[in-house]
Amino acid sequence: MNLSVVLTAVLGLAALAYHFGRRRAFAVVSGRVRDLHSLPSYYGMHTALWCGVPALIVMSLWLAFEPSIMTNLVVERLPEAMRHVPESQLNLVINDIRNAVNGTMTGNDPAIREAADYYLQLRTVSHAAMAVVLFALCAAGGSWAWKRIAPDFRARNRVEKSMSVLLILCSMVAVFTTIGIVLSVLFESLRFFQQIPLTDFLFGLEWSPQTAMRADQVGASGAFGMIPLLTGTLLVSGIAMLVAVPLGLMSALYLSEYAPSRVRTFGKPLLEVLAGIPTVVYGFFAAITVAPFLRDLGASVGLQVASESALAAGAVMGIMIIPFVSSLSDDVINAVPQAMRDGSYALGATKSETIKNVVLPAALPGIVGSVLLAISRAIGETMIVVMAAGLSAKLTANPLEAVTTVTVQIVTLLVGDQEFDSPKTLAAFALGLVLFLITLVLNIIALHVVRKYREQYE
Amino acid sequence: MNQPNTLTRIEDPAMAEIQPQQAQPTFSATEPAPEGHRTVGKITVDNPKMSARDVNVYYGEKHAIKHVELDIGTNEVIALIGPSGCGKSTFLRTLNRMNDTIDICRVTGNISLDGQDIYDRRLDVVQLRARVGMVFQKPNPFPKSIFDNVAYGPKIHGMTSSRAELEDLVRWSLEKAGLWHEVKDRLEQPGTGLSGGQQQRLCIARAIAVSPEVILMDEPCSALDPIATAKIEELIDELRENYSIVIVTHSMQQAARVSQRTAYFHLGDLIEVGETEQIFTNPEHKLTEGYITGRFG
DSSP: OOHHHHHHHHHHHHHHHHHHHHHHHHHHTTTOGGGSSSOHHHHHHHHHHHHHHHHHHHHHHHHHHHHHHHHHHHHHHSOHHHHSSOHHHHHHHHHHHHHHHHTSOOOOOHHHHHHHHHHHHHHHHHHHHHHHHHHHHHHHHHHHHHHHOOTTOOHHHHHHHHHHHHHHHHHHHHHHHHHHHHHHHHHHHHHHHHHSOHHHHHHOSOEEEEEOSSTTOSSOEEEEOOHHHHHHHHHHHHHHHHHHHHHHHHHHHIIIIISOHHHHHHHHHHHHHHHHSOHHHHHHIIIIIIHHHHHHHHHHTTOOOOSSOHHHHHHHHHHHHHHHHHHHHHHHHHHSOHHHHHHHHHTTOOHHHHIIIIIHHHHHHHHHHHHHHHHHHHHHOOHHHHHHTOSOOOOOOOTTSOOOOHHHHHHHHHSSSOOTTSHHHHHHHHHHHHHHHHHHHHHHHHHHHHHHHHHHHO | OOOOOOOOOOOOHHHHHHHHHHTOTTOOSSSOOOTTOOOBSOOOOSSEEEEEEEEEEEETTEEEEEEEEEEEETTOEEEEEOSTTSSHHHHHHHTTTGGGGSTTEEEEEEEEETTEETTOTTSOHHHHHHHEEEEOSSOOOOSSBHHHHHHHHHHHTTOOSSHHHHHHHHHHHHHHTTOHHHHGGGTTSBGGGSOHHHHHHHHHHHHHTTOOSEEEEESTTTTSOHHHHHHHHHHHHHHTTTOEEEEEOSOHHHHHHHOSEEEEEETTEEEEEEEHHHHHHSOSSHHHHHHHTTSOO
């Protein structure tokens, strides 16, 4: 039986269970809903949950274990000669069988052909068995719940409980994905540090990830010092923040405190459009418009500006981040109660004194939070720097030179054909780990700062 | 559990009794006084601190205050009473131009402080508000330390030249507001950590720190418990020696306890003004009588 048909049937049974549960709820009190503990729809929902959920759980477990069990069965039936081979070769055989099953490869080997047929046969049986088991479960669960419907049965509490379980499961998905990503990055990084000493990576002043493939290769020293990348990242992010924080904060102040409501209604969404522009567009804007402009401007006053400069990338990145700072700051400034402003005005303070002395201090935790969020965003930003900051891992604080950032190097290390056990590729994971730790530390600092001001001000 | 609520109508025998009186078509609790109503009682005093003449306030199209004329005497407490939405708070806020912060609000007429028109273009609203302070319904201390809350006004007006002088002024204000002994050991703690009554006294200390001449109070006790209310009322009585105080209140007992004169507002009209004792014992106007005897409001 087709899987989607089975699934639809289970859901249909659950819908039926809902209907019958609701009807029985009406019936047990002969239509006087007031006598029921919960509304009839809760009884229907409870019956439907008991009908559908166990079946769905069994179905997912069945489908998860089915392939490996069936593969084992198929392998046992293979001819002796094919079974007693090294594991890697056996895997190849299994692969061939799978391909034959899916019809993507028509092997000539009769043994494989036969195994594939057996596999298909097993699958049909398995699916039929599954359908039977599922329908039985539906019927059993549904009728059990249906029988329990009574006026004082607390269906609402149970349904709400199961909804909260569902919500917990959904939030767990995000948490476990995060943990999974962190662990995978961590283990790959550990493999990298087995080949390159940690101290070389953390404190090395040279970054040149080309490892020699031949002994006589030139310019492939394989130096993995991340300091130049870190300084490049900090330089570009620093420039971005120098642009974004004053512009963002001041436009937030204007929009929330000074702007007439008419200006505000179209000004704020307009500013937020900046956040909707794809970063790749910002990237070529930086590379094609801003960087040459800066180079020509520098040349006209006798400054040597590289055609890919940290300044161009940072400035454009700053423009991109303005809406983050302004929108979040605007929200927290608006959240400062009007009573605070009135209190200040009533003492004879002017608007700017009120903003400086009352509104900004009260909004500070939120503003710090928004700035730190913007920094995390700047450090993790990739596309603009890939296109406009350059690739040369120079250890410099000069914003007019080309620099490279951690994110750019991760991109270049992983683009193209790679062997996944060379230090060059593994270095990307180590860099990713560093990036993750930096943003983690920033977030912890942000929380700490916010909490400190909370204690002081509220 | 799902018993339907039957709306019960509480019949007040007193209500039924006064029905014939209320049949007078010109004065009802829900309709404004007729056009051209003149305030009953004496609106002037011998030594006015502020005087309002023909004051009208509009919120957009809505005529919120109609031709109000009222003097505020020096060193007196005048209570503004009336049902909710009658315009007493709006009138209060015209006295230090707090209505300026509301875009759609328009004020006409003349309000003067010591004979000087406060809506004059040449007058600096910042200086006006330093002379006419305000305490709000809900205590609104700044999210700063107790000391900084009180020092805020003096600092922005450059009233003190040294830290010692500022400390003296803060102490003086807190003593004046009857809060010094409760907070002297914790001046550096946030003002928001105080109890509601203490916060309101802190706001009063904050207001008197800039040495205003008039203090406007907009229902200063409505968010407080009876003990804190009693303390604030005591304080208002003491402050009368040095300031003129205009207090908006919903509590008629409070008006009777703290004020010398009382003004009754009704839907934008100033119905009656007079000595507090006279207003509460022998009101001249039917609407005033109706309100203070609790028939509506």
